[in-house]
Amino acid sequence: xxxxxxxRVWRGDAGSGSLVDYKVEVNEGEVVLDVLHRLxxxxxxxxxxxxxxxxxxxxxxxxxxxxxxRLGCMTRMSTFAQEDVLTITPMQTFPVIRDLVTxxxxxxxxxxxxxxxxxxxxxxxxxxxxxxxxVNRSQEFRKxxxxxxxxxxxxxxxxxxxxEGAFSGPRFLMRVAELEMHPADEADRRNIxxxxxxxxxxxITKCCTEVCPEHIKITDNALIPMKERVAGRKYDPLVWLxxxxxxxxxxxxxxxxPGKR
Amino acid sequence: MATPESTxxxxxxxxxxxxxxxxxxxxxxxxxxxxxxxxxxxxKSLFGKAHTVMAEGGAAAAMGNVNPxxxxxxxxxxxxxxxxxxxxxxxxxxxxxxxPDRVWELEAWGALFDRTPDGKxxxxxxxxxxxxxxxxxxxxxxxxxxxxxxxxxxxxxxxDSLSLDDPDAMIRVFAETTITRLLKDASGRISGAFGYIRxxxxxxxxxxxxxxxxxxxxxxxxxxxxxxxxxxxxxxALALLAGASLLNMEFVQFHPTGMVWPLSVAGLLVTESxxxxxxxxxxxxxxxxxxxxxxxxxxxxxxxxxxxxxxxYTDPDHNRRPPELLPRDEVARSINSExxxxxxxxxxxxxxxxxxxLPAEEILRKLPSMHHQFLELAGVDIxxxxxxxxxxxxxxxxxxxxxxxxxASSVPGLFAVGEVSGGMHGSNRLGGxxxxxxxxxxxxxxxxxxxxxxxxxxxxxxxSSADLDAAVAEALAPFSRSEGENPYTVHHExxxxxxxxxxxxxxxxxxxxxxGELEKFKERAARVAVPGERAYNPGxxxxxxxxxxxxxxxxxxxxxxxxxxxxxGHTREDYPEMSPEWRKVNLILTLTGDKLELTHxxxxxxRPDLLGLFDKGELKKYMTEEELAGxxxxxxxxSSATAAAEEGH
Numbered sequence: 001x002x003x004x005x006x007x008r009v010w011r012g013d014a015g016s017g018s019l020v021d022y023k024v025e026v027n028e029g030e031v032v033l034d035v036l037h038r039l040x041x042x043x044x045x046x047x048x049x050x051x052x053x054x055x056x057x058x059x060x061x062x063x064x065x066x067x068x069x070r071l072g073c074m075t076r077m078s079t080f081a082q083e084d085v086l087t088i089t090p091m092q093t094f095p096v097i098r099d100l101v102t103x104x105x106x107x108x109x110x111x112x113x114x115x116x117x118x119x120x121x122x123x124x125x126x127x128x129x130x131x132x133x134x135v136n137r138s139q140e141f142r143k144x145x146x147x148x149x150x151x152x153x154x155x156x157x158x159x160x161x162x163x164e165g166a167f168s169g170p171r172f173l174m175r176v177a178e179l180e181m182h183p184a185d186e187a188d189r190r191n192i193x194x195x196x197x198x199x200x201x202x203x204i205t206k207c208c209t210e211v212c213p214e215h216i217k218i219t220d221n222a223l224i225p226m227k228e229r230v231a232g233r234k235y236d237p238l239v240w241l242x243x244x245x246x247x248x249x250x251x252x253x254x255x256x257x258p259g260k261r
Numbered sequence: 262m263a264t265p266e267s268t269x270x271x272x273x274x275x276x277x278x279x280x281x282x283x284x285x286x287x288x289x290x291x292x293x294x295x296x297x298x299x300x301x302x303x304x305k306s307l308f309g310k311a312h313t314v315m316a317e318g319g320a321a322a323a324m325g326n327v328n329p330x331x332x333x334x335x336x337x338x339x340x341x342x343x344x345x346x347x348x349x350x351x352x353x354x355x356x357x358x359x360x361p362d363r364v365w366e367l368e369a370w371g372a373l374f375d376r377t378p379d380g381k382x383x384x385x386x387x388x389x390x391x392x393x394x395x396x397x398x399x400x401x402x403x404x405x406x407x408x409x410x411x412x413x414x415x416x417x418x419x420x421d422s423l424s425l426d427d428p429d430a431m432i433r434v435f436a437e438t439t440i441t442r443l444l445k446d447a448s449g450r451i452s453g454a455f456g457y458i459r460x461x462x463x464x465x466x467x468x469x470x471x472x473x474x475x476x477x478x479x480x481x482x483x484x485x486x487x488x489x490x491x492x493x494x495x496x497x498a499l500a501l502l503a504g505a506s507l508l509n510m511e512f513v514q515f516h517p518t519g520m521v522w523p524l525s526v527a528g529l530l531v532t533e534s535x536x537x538x539x540x541x542x543x544x545x546x547x548x549x550x551x552x553x554x555x556x557x558x559x560x561x562x563x564x565x566x567x568x569x570x571x572x573x574y575t576d577p578d579h580n581r582r583p584p585e586l587l588p589r590d591e592v593a594r595s596i597n598s599e600x601x602x603x604x605x606x607x608x609x610x611x612x613x614x615x616x617x618x619l620p621a622e623e624i625l626r627k628l629p630s631m632h633h634q635f636l637e638l639a640g641v642d643i644x645x646x647x648x649x650x651x652x653x654x655x656x657x658x659x660x661x662x663x664x665x666x667x668x669a670s671s672v673p674g675l676f677a678v679g680e681v682s683g684g685m686h687g688s689n690r691l692g693g694x695x696x697x698x699x700x701x702x703x704x705x706x707x708x709x710x711x712x713x714x715x716x717x718x719x720x721x722x723x724x725s726s727a728d729l730d731a732a733v734a735e736a737l738a739p740f741s742r743s744e745g746e747n748p749y750t751v752h753h754e755x756x757x758x759x760x761x762x763x764x765x766x767x768x769x770x771x772x773x774x775x776x777g778e779l780e781k782f783k784e785r786a787a788r789v790a791v792p793g794e795r796a797y798n799p800g801x802x803x804x805x806x807x808x809x810x811x812x813x814x815x816x817x818x819x820x821x822x823x824x825x826x827x828x829x830g831h832t833r834e835d836y837p838e839m840s841p842e843w844r845k846v847n848l849i850l851t852l853t854g855d856k857l858e859l860t861h862x863x864x865x866x867x868r869p870d871l872l873g874l875f876d877k878g879e880l881k882k883y884m885t886e887e888e889l890a891g892x893x894x895x896x897x898x899x900s901s902a903t904a905a906a907e908e909g910h
Contacts, residue, residue, distance in 0.1 A: 013796065029523020031638070041749035045800030046793030050307070053489045055529050055634065057404065058310040074637055097460045098797040108308065108436075112428060116416035117371030125365035126324075129380035135373045139398065142373060142405060146309055182371065215633075258419035259428065 002027045003082050005035060009047070010089040013098045019087065026077050032088070033061055033072035036100075048099035056213060059147030063100050064089045069149040069211045091152040106164065107148050110172045113196070115255035117179060118187040134183040141178035141222055143214045144171065150208035150218060156201045167198035170208035170218050177222035180229065188253035190233045193226055196257045202227075265740040265795055268733050270455075270464045275301040277710050278454050278469040280440050280496065283311035284403075284696060285679030286475030287410035288363075288703025289710070293473075294417055294432045296711035301467055302414070302434045303456070305476075305491050309411045312477050312489050313699065316403025317532035317630060318387055319395025320700070321693030322360035326381040327393040328577070333357040334874050335391055340694060341875075342559075343389040343588045344658070344687020345829045346883040347509070347844055350867040351665040352685040356694070356701050363700035364396050370416070372409040374398055386537040389588040389691040391562075392577070400532045400630045406696055438465060440495070441805055442732040443472055443503040443675065446722035451503070451674030453724045455732040459802070462795025464733060470722050471710040473668070474500060474661060474677040475703070479513075479813045481806075483654035483764070484756035487519055487530035493806040494813035496681035500661045501812060501852040505670040508683040508847050508862075510659035510813070511820035512830040514690055515765045517592035519653025521610035526638050528653040531613065531631060533692040535648075536585045538627050539574055540615035542596065543647070544604035550611075551584035554595035558839075558882045559587060590689040590829045593652040597765055600651065610651035616644055652765055656695065657813075658686045658830055659820070662849065667709030668702055674713060674722065678706040684847075688829025739804040745790030748804040755782050755810060763818050768834045772822045779815050786811055812852075819859050820848045841885040869893050 005026045008019040024039045033051060040047045051061040054073045061072040066080075066087050080086060094102035119128075150170040156163050168176075176193045179185050193199045204227075206219040216222075233239055277293040279286045282304035293300045304311065323336040336357035341348055368374065368382065374396050375383040384393040398405040418428035425431070437459035444453040444466075453468045476496030480488025497507060518531040536542075544550050552570075555563045563584045564570035570583035585592065596611050606612055615624055621644035625632055628643070635641040635648060660683030661670050668676045679699045686694060739748075762775035786807040791800040826840035827833050847862045872880070872892060881889060 027524065029639070030525040034525045040799060041747070041753070045747060045749065045791060045803075046798045048797040048799060052306050052310045052491065053312070053315050055315060055526075056637070057401075057630070058306070058314050058489070060306060060310050076638070101460070101797050103460070104307070112415055112418060112422075116412060116419060119369060119371075123369075125362065125369040128365075128368050130373075130376055131380055132376040132383075135376060139373050139375075142398070142408060143401065144408075145314070145404065179371075182373070185371075256423075259422050 005077065005082070006085045007035065007039065008085060008087045009036075009039070009100070011047070011099050012096065014096055017096065030077050031073055032065055032075045032077065032086070035077060036072060036088070048097070048101045050101045057145060059145030059213075062091055062147045062149050062152065064091060069153050071147060071149070071213050074213055091148070093152040093158045094148075104148055107146070107151055107169070107171065110168045111175070113168065113257055113259055114172055114175050114179070115187055115189060115192070115258060117182065117185055118255065119184045120186055123184070128184055130183045137181045137221065138178045140216055141174050143216055144174065145214060146171065147213060149211045149213065153207045153211045155205070155207065156198075163198070163201060167201045170202070170223065173197055173199055173202065173226065174216070174218050174222040177226045180226065186253070187255045189255070190230045191254050192257055194230045194234075196260065199223070199226055199230060265737070267795070268464070268737075270466050270729070270733070271458070272466045272468065273301065275299050275467055275469040276714055277301070277471045277473060277707070278303060278467045279473045279475055280454065280499070281311070281475030281477060281679070281681075282306075282308060282434065283313040283475060283477055283679065284406055284410060284699035285703040285706070286311070286473070287407070287414060288700050289473045289475055289678055289707040290432060291410065291413055291417065292704045292707025293710055296708065298711050298714060300432045301469070302432065303438050303440055303454070303467075304434060304436045305439050305495075306437065308434045308436050309407060311407060312491055313403045313407045313696070315487070315489065315530065316406070316696055317400040317530065318534045318537065319385055319397030319402045319693050320360070320364055320406065320696035321387070321390060321394045321691065322364040322396055322697050323357060323394060324361045324364065324382060324384065324396070326377050327384040331392040331394060336360070336394065337871070338874055339390050340691060341687070343691035343694070344689055345839065345844070346687065347828065347864060348687030349665055349684035349865055350871055351865065352702075354871060355665060355705070356685060356698060359701045360697040363697065363704065367406065367409050367700070370409050370413045372405055374405070385534060386586065387692045388533055388536065388586045388592065390693065395537075395693040397534070399626070400534050400628050402696065435465070439802065439805070440499065441736050442728075443499050444724050444728050444732070445503060445672070446725070448722075449504065449673065450722040451672060452722035455729060457736060457795075460797055462798065462801075464736065466724065466729065468724055470717055471674045471676065471713055473706050473710055474675070474681050475679050475706075476681045478657045478680040479810070479817070480654045480657075482756065482759050482810045482814045482817070484760040485519065485528040486654040487516055487528055488654065494809045495806070496677065497660060497816070498809035498812040500670060500672075500675065500677060500681070501816075501850070501857075503672050503675060504851075505672045505675055505677075506662045507816055507850045508659060508662040509688070509820065510657070510816040510850060511824050511848065512658035512688045513654060513817060514589055514656040514658060514830045515593045515652040516655035517589055517596050517652055518613055518650040519655075520639065521606075521649050521651045522608035523639060529634070529638070530653065530655065531648060531650050532628070533589070535613060535615050535628060535631060538615070539618040540585070540613055541583070541618060542585050542592070543612045543614060544599045545606060546604060550599050550604070551587070551592065551595060554591065554598070555584050555587065556591060559591070563587065588689055588691060593765060594832060596650075596652055606649040608649050610649040612647040613650045614647035616646055656680060656690055658688060658690055659683045659816075664709075666705065667712065668706035669709055669713065676706045676710050678702045688831060736805060739789055739791045739801055742788065742790035745788045746785055748789040748791065748800055748807055751782060751785050751789060751807060752803060752810070755814065758782070759814055759817070763814075763821055766832050766834050767821050769822065772818050775818045776815070776822070779811060779818065783811055812857075815857055816850045819857060820850065823848055823859055839883070841883060841888070844883055845885070845888075
């Protein structure tokens with residue numbers, strides 16, 4: 001039942017690093033994170049791994065396994081042949097802290113730029129009334145466990161770090177979509193989705209959807225509908241005319257982008 | 262990056278330091294910030310990853326959205342019954358009264374709960390709750406709660422960015438930071454907290470007159486557990502080391518339904534919602550065995566036949582609940598008995614089946630995480646076949662002894678909230694009462710800390726440099742030993758010992774043996790050595806966590822040996838009955854030097870108006886003759902379901 005797996009694990013820090021070969025015992029039913037824990041407990045006590053729930057619910061143990069962005073806790077060893085060599089590396093897009101742990105602060109900074117939930121202040125707690133069918137879509141996006149595998153995978157920043165300032169990435173564009181589709185939210189984030197969060201950079205290759213461990217249809221259900229809403233607003237002749245003749249600022253319902261100077 | 266020898270310390274000054282970034286910690290921080298206090302949130306993991314994300318079923322709050330008969334009095338009664346009347350009654354009262362407001366508040370902060378047909382927050386059935394009471398989002402309610410609170414913190418930071426030009430001005434999150442010691446001034450008041458920052462390994466000092474412990478539980482002390490690595494009893498240990506007292510540490514909840522296979526995920530939680538939504542427990546003979554295990558104290562409220570139990574799902578006013586929905590301690594013990602009697606499943610559990618009870622599409626809608634979890638980790642499709650489950654260490658009812666209204670401990674400036682606090686849940690917590698506990702007492706702890714700060718005026722307790730030096734030396738010690746044991750080995754063996762000797766069913770000889778083993782573990786833990794640098798070195802972190810796990814393990818074992826009865830999360834094979842005399846006793850643990858001391862303290866009495874919510878016949882099952890003689894006159898009916906039935910509903 002048990003066997004010895006061959007692992008090549010990236011060891012190092014921001015300065016330098018390399019792949020190191022290990023042989024580790026594997027038992028029936030185990031996932032990659034189990035095997036890394038055994039490696040830690042028996043051969044490499046200082047191997048840095050970020051993990052928490054080991055149940056696919058917290059999104060901490062994101063890593064790349066044979067080049068595929070995945071959660072270590074949800075990748076069963078039985079999906080590989082026993083003679084396969086498993087190459088395990090940190091997420092490529094984010095700076096390495098040590099071994100398999102990366103600095104994901106980029107994502108927390110982006111989270112702070114999205115204008116928060118803005119309900120009608122006249123509605124008091126307990127008075128919200130929403131139908132299930134109206135909350136289904138935003139609920140799908142709120143399944144997100146913030147593993148940042150989509151952020152790591154999206155080629156807009158994976159291959160072009162120069163885009164990091166202008167592009168919030170699939171996770172946070174989906175957050176914009178979630179608030180836009182929230183039945184009790186009153187703000188209009190369509191213009192800033194395009195101008196400040198870089199929705200236009202997305203060319204819907206669906207790589208984010210492919211790696212999402214929660215199987216959220218990020219591209220089809222969040223990003224494409226957002227693009228349609230933005231286009232609808234931008235090319236609506238009435239909106240255009242209104243913006244030309246009104247003395248009020250064009251984006252009356254558009255909140256300011258926090259932290260933007 | 263810090264070298265192993267570096268004693269440099271980053272220093273910060275705050276009004277309130279909240280240790281723990283789960284539901285209770287975030288709710289406490291939000292309320293401290295609302296009171297104008299400069300607040301730090303210390304998170305052992307990344308922000309938004311805390312153990313609260315693993316809560317599945319929901320938050321119990323008597324909103325009455327699904328059954329209008331529900332109200333705080335019914336919720337209070339259920340909570341006291343679930344805890345076998347050992348709860349702190351004031352805590353159970355505040356919790357039942359305030360939970361609805363705390364849940365509604367989340368909705369105003371953006372949470373999207375599942376809805377009723379009239380657009381309100383939907384509520385589901387759960388073990389021990391008389392009415393559908395749990396606000397939920399499928400089976401991922403904890404994630405919704407943590408994300409909502411996380412996003413609320415971000416919203417406050419955005420306000421501060423606008424008005425103070427610094428998002429971190431009033432509330433700042435220190436992610437991947439661990440506190441190893443609390444510091445006090447000469448007069449014994451809290452003056453700060455010391456620890457390390459994971460990514461650099463640098464030391465950090467927070468100078469602050471108040472600390473709110475919101476560190477969660479102790480499950481990592483046991484082998485089979487639903488808890489994550491963070492649950493190493495840090496707050497329990499920090500409180501003891503700072504001079505605070507713990508209460509009733511013998512009460513450890515073994516959740517009846519954890520995965521039993523594959524071994525690598527043994528213990529992983531299977532939500533109680535499976536049973537709340539219609540799932541049933543069967544043994545290897547296909548029998549719904551829970552009907553054989555309804556205890557005397559609950560007999561009046563639970564169905565006696567499968568037909569009646571099944572009718573309850575659609576007509577709860579005229580039928581009694583299925584025994585699968587007994588409180589968790591009862592169900593866990595029953596499963597254990599079936600397995601011991603040789604009627605278990607192939608991998609040593611019993612069967613939990615929803616596949617023959619609900620259509621596949623309904624299972625997918627109501628239990629999506631469970632479907633995902635079993636399919637991906639065990640290759641089992643729960644819409645087609647039963648799950649195999651067994652008891653798993655899930656929650657500790659014991660914790661820091663606190664004032665119910667303010668969450669203050671006996672140490673001035675030290676507060677505790679959520680799982681690290683004790684008293685609220687008595688000897689057994691009802692499912693769903695944890696998420697609401699976090700919110701209700703999180704708010705109260707933040708307010709309590711703010712009130713304490715206001716009472717201090719301009720005096721700020723000072724950190725003693727000798728204490729700080731000692732904290733640094735303690736944290737560096739594992740690096741100074743070049744030859745020593747591996748911390749992982751010590752931890753694994755400790756978990757096995759606790760599981761084997763102080764687990765679900767306890768015996769005097771075994772608990773005594775465990776206490777002997779713990780002495781040896783302490784010696785071994787003092788000798789562990791770690792190679793490598795300080796930056797993100799998990800071997801080092803483990804070796805420091807061992808101190809906390811050993812302390813709480815000893816507390817659990819000492820209290821388990823002392824309490825000679827069986828009640829809730831404490832089952833003694835040699836004392837199988839519940840004892841009215843023992844109900845009056847809280848077991849208190851304190852630390853003097855390196856020695857734990859255990860004393861008895863009377864349980865706080867229930868006010869007459871709260872006592873009046875129960876009928877005398879029910880109280881008879883729990884109380885001594887002397888207590889019963891002192892009760893006031895006529896009693897209210899025991900159950901409003903009965904009352905409603907009498908009124909012809």
